Amino acid sequence: MILVTGGAGFIGGNFVLDWLAQYDEPIVNLDRLTYAGNLETLQSLDGDSRHIFVHGDIGDGPLVDALLATHRPRAIVHFAAESHVDRSLHGPEDFIHTNVTGTFRLLESVRRYFGGLSDGERSLFRFLHVSTDEVFGSLAPGAAPFTETSTYEPNSPYSASKAASDHLVRAWHFSYGVPTLITHCSNNYGPYHFPEKLIPLVILNALAGKGLPIYGDGLQVRDWLYVKDHCAAIRRVLEAGTPGEAYNIGGWNEKPNIEVVRTLCHHLDRFRPRTDGKLYEAQIRYVTDRPGHDRRYAIDAGKLYRELGWRPVETFDSGLEKTVRWYLDHSQWVENVTSGAYRQWVQRHYGS
Numbered sequence: 609m610i611l612v613t614g615g616a617g618f619i620g621g622n623f624v625l626d627w628l629a630q631y632d633e634p635i636v637n638l639d640r641l642t643y644a645g646n647l648e649t650l651q652s653l654d655g656d657s658r659h660i661f662v663h664g665d666i667g668d669g670p671l672v673d674a675l676l677a678t679h680r681p682r683a684i685v686h687f688a689a690e691s692h693v694d695r696s697l698h699g700p701e702d703f704i705h706t707n708v709t710g711t712f713r714l715l716e717s718v719r720r721y722f723g724g725l726s727d728g729e730r731s732l733f734r735f736l737h738v739s740t741d742e743v744f745g746s747l748a749p750g751a752a753p754f755t756e757t758s759t760y761e762p763n764s765p766y767s768a769s770k771a772a773s774d775h776l777v778r779a780w781h782f783s784y785g786v787p788t789l790i791t792h793c794s795n796n797y798g799p800y801h802f803p804e805k806l807i808p809l810v811i812l813n814a815l816a817g818k819g820l821p822i823y824g825d826g827l828q829v830r831d832w833l834y835v836k837d838h839c840a841a842i843r844r845v846l847e848a849g850t851p852g853e854a855y856n857i858g859g860w861n862e863k864p865n866i867e868v869v870r871t872l873c874h875h876l877d878r879f880r881p882r883t884d885g886k887l888y889e890a891q892i893r894y895v896t897d898r899p900g901h902d903r904r905y906a907i908d909a910g911k912l913y914r915e916l917g918w919r920p921v922e923t924f925d926s927g928l929e930k931t932v933r934w935y936l937d938h939s940q941w942v943e944n945v946t947s948g949a950y951r952q953w954v955q956r957h958y959g960s
């Protein structure tokens with residue numbers, strides 16, 4: 609079996625669902641269920657003995673030691689993190705707790721476990737750390753996309769904490785021989801995305817008749833990837849990646865934020881037109897920029913393509929259309945996830 613951390617979050621949840629749709633190999637899913645963790649995402653697995661959910665913190669050494677000893681996973685895929693840049697600006701401490709200290713403690717449990725494996729088990733064992741393109745900082749317009757050897761230049765508390773965790777993972781490979789893999793992925797979107805991030809926020813605000821907040825001039829560029837393509841890339845790296853190596857994962861889909869928002873409005877105009885006959889674009893509002901806002905991210909995923917044959921399946925248009933349809937068809941999931949705590953966050957961050 610494999611152990612997944614953060615498997616009740618956006619990407620981890622999609623990963624667990626996709627894995628169990630394709631393989632019979634069970635998953636132990638360790639998740640602390642922060643505001644971003646949602647077991648409703650995994651409701652279709654209720655009663656499925658291949659999914660063992662454990663409510664707990666990656667930094668709880670005795671718990672993780674016991675889980676490893678009991679289930680003896682052949683691999684760990686580490687998604688658990690505080691993942692929202694805006695939240696990291698308001699309160700960085702949670703990011704240090706989970707992304708840095710939590711990853712450190714998890715690595716220590718893994719080191720103990722790995723040390724007790726037989727030679728055969730050790731040669732097969734993998735620890736895959738899910739990182740981000742944000743650790744490389746911001747690209748100038750026209751600069752070549754990030755490669756795996758780009759310099760680390762994190763600019764937000766979130767990206768700094770992810771960079772720190774990457775360095776720990778690397779060190780646990782070189783110092784202790786843990787067979788680690790690191791992936792750097794660009795911006796994901798798709799089903800079960802928590803509506804504090806741009807794409808689900810815009811879909812839900814549009815439907816609710818609220819403003820669509822664009823930070824600054826809206827010309828910041830992100831490289832968007834459909835979440836299921838990210839999950840496929842992780843499965844491929846887990847299967848065939850070389851221990852100690854890092855792999856970039858991206859969509860070859862660089863888009864300025866304003867274009868993303870306009871495309872979302874266009875899909876909504878087609879599938880759920882406003883009742884007053886106006887276009888959703890009328891709801892766009894330019895608001896104060898995010899402090900330290902990175903201008904551009906772009907990923908060169910050529911290594912993953914050349915060495916392991918992975919490429920995304922979805923185009924930006926097909927993935928975005930699927931995503932809009934998914935949110936329109938899953939209003940109950942949305943309603944349940946936008947709890948009181950979520951509404952407080954929106955009030956605190958965007959004001960009235």
Ligand code: NAD
Nearest residue numbers: 614616617618619640641642644645665666688689691796
């Ligand atoms: P998310 O915020 O949706 O989910 C994070 C999950 O981790 C939640 O289920 C939460 O409950 C859990 N968690 C948080 N702290 C924990 C702890 N201490 N112990 C156990 N569980 C804990 O995040 P996401 O968007 O799914 O991102 C998953 C991973 O992918 C993160 O490591 C993130 O840095 C990385 N990543 C995300 C993106 C993106 O676009 N969302 C892109 C590249 C990389």
Ligand code: DAU
Nearest residue numbers: 691692693740741742794795804805806821822823828865
């Ligand atoms: O690049 C990978 C990263 O992508 C991941 O590591 C992070 O976990 C993930 O959250 C995401 O970070 P971003 O900051 O790029 O995502 P977010 O959806 O918060 O913002 C996307 C862009 O949209 C960014 O330039 C900020 C802008 N934005 C965001 C919000 C929430 C707005 O203009 N308005 C908004 O209200």
